[in-house]
Amino acid sequence: NAGVTQTPKFQVLKTGQSMTLQCAQDMNHEYMSWYRQDPGMGLRLIHYSVGAGITDQGEVPNGYNVSRSTTEDFPLRLLSAAPSQTSVYFCASSSPGSSGTEAFFGQGTRLTVV
Amino acid sequence: SQKIEQNSEALNIQEGKTATLTCNYTNYSPAYLQWYRQDPGRGPVFLLLIRENEKEKRKERLKVTFDTTLKQSLFHITASQPADSATYLCAPGPRSGNTGKLIFGQGTTLQVKP
Numbered sequence: 001n002a003g004v005t006q007t008p009k010f011q012v013l014k015t016g017q018s019m020t021l022q023c024a025q026d027m028n029h030e031y032m033s034w035y036r037q038d039p040g041m042g043l044r045l046i047h048y049s050v051g052a053g054i055t056d057q058g059e060v061p062n063g064y065n066v067s068r069s070t071t072e073d074f075p076l077r078l079l080s081a082a083p084s085q086t087s088v089y090f091c092a093s094s095s096p097g098s099s100g101t102e103a104f105f106g107q108g109t110r111l112t113v114v
Numbered sequence: 115s116q117k118i119e120q121n122s123e124a125l126n127i128q129e130g131k132t133a134t135l136t137c138n139y140t141n142y143s144p145a146y147l148q149w150y151r152q153d154p155g156r157g158p159v160f161l162l163l164i165r166e167n168e169k170e171k172r173k174e175r176l177k178v179t180f181d182t183t184l185k186q187s188l189f190h191i192t193a194s195q196p197a198d199s200a201t202y203l204c205a206p207g208p209r210s211g212n213t214g215k216l217i218f219g220q221g222t223t224l225q226v227k228p
Contacts, residue, residue, distance in 0.1 A: 004157075031214030040122065042203065042220030043158070050214055058215060090157050094214060099165055100146035100207045103216060105157030 002026050006091050006106035013081040013113045021076040021109050023091030029104070031094045032074040033058070034066065036087040037108075043090065049074055050096075081113045116142045120204060120219035127194055128227055135189040135222045137204030144206030147180055147187045152201045152221065162189075163207075194226045 007022045025032065033048040035058075045058030049068040063085060065077040074093075078085060088110050094103040119138045127133050137147070146165045150158035164171040164180045164187065171178045177190040187206075191198050201221040208215065 031212065033214050033216070035218075040220065042120075043218040045215060045217060048212075048214040050212060056215075059217070092157075092214075092216075096212070100148065100163050102148065102160035102163065103150075103158075103205075105159070107157050108155070 004091055004093050004104050004106040006089075006109050008109060009107065010110050011112070013078075013111065015081060015083060015113060017081050018077070018079050019081065021078075021089055021091075021111070023074045023076065023106060024072050025074075025091075025093040025104070026072065027093060027095075027104065028071060029093035029095050030071070031096065031103075032068065033092045033094075033103070034064070034074070034076045035090045035092065036060065036085075037090060038087050046076065046089075078111075081111075083113045085111065086113045087111060116140070116217060118142070118204065118206060118217060118219040120202075120222045122220055122222070124223040124225055126225045126227065129195060131194055133191040133194050133198070133224050133226070135202050135204075135224065137187040137189070137206075137219055139185050139206050142185070142206055143182075143209070145209045146207040147178075148205045148207060148216070149176075149178060149187075149189050150203040150205065150218075152203060158203055158218075161202075191224070194224075196226045196228050199224055199226050 034046040035043040047066040
């Protein structure tokens with residue numbers, strides 16, 4: 001199984017440009033999430049989805065949009081990139097479970113906004 | 115607001131010793147707590163999950179404790195090896211079972227010296 005696949009692995013954007021970070025999972029997981037990771041800040045939740053057609057905001061949603069049209073895909077859109085969005089972005093997926101289930105992460109996208 | 119604290123200072127230990135990492139949380143009543151390992155340039159990888167009714171969980175050289183009174187989890191690696199060097203993240207899990215919105219601590223970096 002491929003697990004969680006993120007593309008691209010690296011990206012450089014100019015301020016004001018837009019782009020979409022792709023995330024796909026082949027485990028039929030209902031839950032998918034986007035995190036950003038900055039030095040000393042740990043993983044911060046941007047947006048998450050509990051199923052196709054359902055999304056919600058996390059801790060740091062400003063400047064990012066998401067949609068979930070299929071179970072497999074959960075793209076993250078930057079409408080107008082800013083230097084503050086320079087970060088490493090991780091996508092994760094998991095199954096529902098009140099007693100807890102593990103999250104599977106992609107390899108990350110390293111984004112630099114100049 | 116919910117707060118998760120891990121020791122931000124790196125933990126340096128000698129090979130063969132036991133490493134102990136701490137995760138404290140406030141304004142939160144998690145149903146379970148997860149621990150992840152993250153290597154440089156990679157996404158986090160799930161290690162262990164402990165539920166609120168479990169005091170201790172073991173997996174090979176790993177041991178996790180969960181004290182809901184102290185609001186603390188301890189993560190132990192016995193007989194540590196240089197290959198255990200990584201950043202370790204804790205993530206208390208919500209009672210809703212929505213692992214799509216896991217909130218992570220900032221992580222503690224462990225360095226095991228030969």
